Amino acid sequence: MLYELKEVTRVHGRRTILDIPSLAVPAGKIYSLIGPNGAGKTTLLHLLAFLDAPSTGRISFRSSPVRYSERSLLPLRRQVVLLDQYPILFTGAVWKNLDFGLKVRKIERKKRKILIEEALAQVGMEDFFHAQAQTLSGGETKRVALARALVVRPRVLLCDEPTANVDAENLGVILDILERANRENGISVIFATHSHSQARRMSRHSLIMKDGRLSDLPRDNVFMATVVGQAENRVVCSLQNDIRIRVPVSGAFAGARNIRLFLNPDHLHFTREPGTCRGPANLLPGTVAIIAAENDRIRLTVDIGLSVHLFLSLPEYSRISPAVGERAFVLIDDKAITIE
Amino acid sequence: MDLLLDSFRSAFLLLLSCDHELLVIVSCSLKVSGMATLLAALIGLPLGFVISFTTFPGKRLVITCLNTLLALPTVVIGLVVYSFLSRRGVLGVLDLLYTQTAMVIGQIILIVPVITVMTIAAINRIDTRYRLTALTLGANRYQAAWLIFKEARFGVIAAVIAAFGRVIAEIGISMMLGGNAKGFTRTMTTAMALEYDKGEFVLAVALGIILMGFAFGINILFHVVQGRSDAL
Numbered sequence: 001m002l003y004e005l006k007e008v009t010r011v012h013g014r015r016t017i018l019d020i021p022s023l024a025v026p027a028g029k030i031y032s033l034i035g036p037n038g039a040g041k042t043t044l045l046h047l048l049a050f051l052d053a054p055s056t057g058r059i060s061f062r063s064s065p066v067r068y069s070e071r072s073l074l075p076l077r078r079q080v081v082l083l084d085q086y087p088i089l090f091t092g093a094v095w096k097n098l099d100f101g102l103k104v105r106k107i108e109r110k111k112r113k114i115l116i117e118e119a120l121a122q123v124g125m126e127d128f129f130h131a132q133a134q135t136l137s138g139g140e141t142k143r144v145a146l147a148r149a150l151v152v153r154p155r156v157l158l159c160d161e162p163t164a165n166v167d168a169e170n171l172g173v174i175l176d177i178l179e180r181a182n183r184e185n186g187i188s189v190i191f192a193t194h195s196h197s198q199a200r201r202m203s204r205h206s207l208i209m210k211d212g213r214l215s216d217l218p219r220d221n222v223f224m225a226t227v228v229g230q231a232e233n234r235v236v237c238s239l240q241n242d243i244r245i246r247v248p249v250s251g252a253f254a255g256a257r258n259i260r261l262f263l264n265p266d267h268l269h270f271t272r273e274p275g276t277c278r279g280p281a282n283l284l285p286g287t288v289a290i291i292a293a294e295n296d297r298i299r300l301t302v303d304i305g306l307s308v309h310l311f312l313s314l315p316e317y318s319r320i321s322p323a324v325g326e327r328a329f330v331l332i333d334d335k336a337i338t339i340e
Numbered sequence: 341m342d343l344l345l346d347s348f349r350s351a352f353l354l355l356l357s358c359d360h361e362l363l364v365i366v367s368c369s370l371k372v373s374g375m376a377t378l379l380a381a382l383i384g385l386p387l388g389f390v391i392s393f394t395t396f397p398g399k400r401l402v403i404t405c406l407n408t409l410l411a412l413p414t415v416v417i418g419l420v421v422y423s424f425l426s427r428r429g430v431l432g433v434l435d436l437l438y439t440q441t442a443m444v445i446g447q448i449i450l451i452v453p454v455i456t457v458m459t460i461a462a463i464n465r466i467d468t469r470y471r472l473t474a475l476t477l478g479a480n481r482y483q484a485a486w487l488i489f490k491e492a493r494f495g496v497i498a499a500v501i502a503a504f505g506r507v508i509a510e511i512g513i514s515m516m517l518g519g520n521a522k523g524f525t526r527t528m529t530t531a532m533a534l535e536y537d538k539g540e541f542v543l544a545v546a547l548g549i550i551l552m553g554f555a556f557g558i559n560i561l562f563h564v565v566q567g568r569s570d571a572l
Contacts, residue, residue, distance in 0.1 A: 077476060
């Protein structure tokens with residue numbers, strides 16, 4: 001295992017900002033770390049980069065427990081590079097930025113130059129060798145920071161929202177670079193993101209975080225809703241664009257007026273026949289917006305006034321053959337709905 | 341008004357003639373203040389650096405004390421150092437009183453807090469991400485600290501320039517510890533005070549012009565350095 005975390009917490013003042021009972025991350029993979037702001041993604045990345053120590057618990061790296069002394073941490077840090085969400089480049093030329101990590105590793109001058117040129121070419125910034133770092137745009141800065149991380153040939157590359165505030169062109173380039181680094185150089189990549197689509201595109205493995213904890217629930221299909229009525233063990237909830245969903249509750253609903261609804265994609269169904277809906281289940285009309293392969297199943301994104309995701313198995317997909325732009329219905333089983 | 345204009349005219353003529361006495365006084369000032377600034381930088385820069393980078397109990401108190409020392413009057417420093425260097429003082433045997441060395445010692449005490457406090461401020465202004473980036477790129481703590489020092493270099497240079505400006509214009513220490521001995525410890529400020537006492541304004545005004553020239557030059561240098569710091 002690349003990383004193993006046991007009973008790891010990180011406490012600031014009296015607040016526990018990270019609490020991970022157990023986590024194992026194998027080597028050589030791309031992992032996405034998904035969660036909203038304040039979920040603890042950056043804190044976890046800092047622990048994995050050995051820039052912070054956990055308040056309690058143990059972290060093992062490549063099956064050896066991490067010791068938090070300067071002498072022990074240095075060799076570990078030289079295997080792991082963290083790319084900050086808003087990376088800063090050191091004052092001076094671009095090549096000097098890339099030279100820093102190589103110089104502290106005492107790599108000889110001629111080899112350093114070759115490695116720097118290779119790394120800049122890898123991120124498409126070879127023409128910026130002598131450019132002043134402070135003159136670069138946001139996207140260029142991110143690419144140079146990525147080159148600065150890759151040039152030291154790390155075993156692990158940790159990226160904190162690598163595509164935050166990046167235009168579409170640079171976004172694609174950065175994601176490609178990360179994929180290539182993993183595929184061609186065997187670098188394990190763990191990247192934090194808010195974007196489910198990025199996470200899906202980049203990685204087969206996701207760690208979902210909420211309030212400093214790892215969560216089992218995927219964060220797709222979570223919506224804010226307002227309770228607008230109640231009848232026969234059901235509350236009527238209004239979502240964005242006045243989409244109404246009847247939510248089963250046991251007895252009188254005593255919850256808050258504003259709630260969060262989670263529609264589990266595994267219990268949503270795609271249908272063309274409104275007549276298939278029996279009983280009190282919800283049936284919402286919509287348009288197929290995206291069809292994407294994800295691991296060994298197909299993800300369908302249907303626009304019902306807001307984007308709802310559901311999964312089809314491969315045989316199911318072959319049988320139904322949905323098409324982008326097609327009008328259809330999303331059938332929401334009662335067991336798909338959870339009030340958070 | 342005529343007196344002032346006459347003094348200015350005579351002072352410019354004195355400057356143009358490169359008067360020997362004037363040059364001796366200016367060189368004494370530069371030598372003493374330059375040496376004091378150099379030695380104070382050797383003490384203040386590492387001190388500011390260490391205080392910025394380490395955490396220890398009472399750190400805030402130390403910074404507060406250093407800030408307080410910025411307001412230390414030169415005559416107080418003069419008195420304290422005098423009490424050590426006078427014949428009855430504990431360092432009286434060194435026979436340093438009324439020498440340039442005594443002036444340098446006093447001026448070092450005056451500007452070490454200036455350099456230290458400004459160095460702390462310059463380093464604290466550097467984004468913490470520089471340190472984290474250096475560490476994650478494999479630097480040890482000394483290499484990371486050196487990187488931050490380099491990033492803060494313009495602020496640090498500004499600290500040294502400001503300190504030089506402070507000592508070149510001070511009078512209390514130079515007068516009390518140097519004694520204003522002609523050709524030895526007479527600086528621009530002490531000479532100006534003496535000439536004023538004698539009612540001889542020409543040399544005083546000439547020295548004043550030179551001193552203001554230095555102050556102007558230092559300020560220009562200060563702004564150039566700060567400008568580069570902001571631009572980069």
